[in-house]
Amino acid sequence: MGSFFLELSLLGAIIIGLTAFSAAIVQFFGQNIFGRKRKSVFTDYSNTIQSNWKQVGGRKQE
Secondary structure, eight states: OHHHHHHHHHHHHHHHHHHHHHHHHHHHHHHHHHOSTTTTHHHHHHHHHTTTOOOOSSOOOO
16 A cells, blocks of 8 residues: 555656646757757847947946
8 A cells, every 4th residue: 555655656746747847848849959040049139239338337347
């Protein structure tokens, strides 16, 4: 009877774990397989826009 509850709890932990992390796992594989060419499109565009901005706040670096 004890082994039944152990097996049931392990199965439940695996099912809950897969359910909890399924979106992250699918997103990771989707980005690596289908998004190779456009991996940094948004960050590159943001960096080109912000390249000549003044630094605001903090101490001046000498």
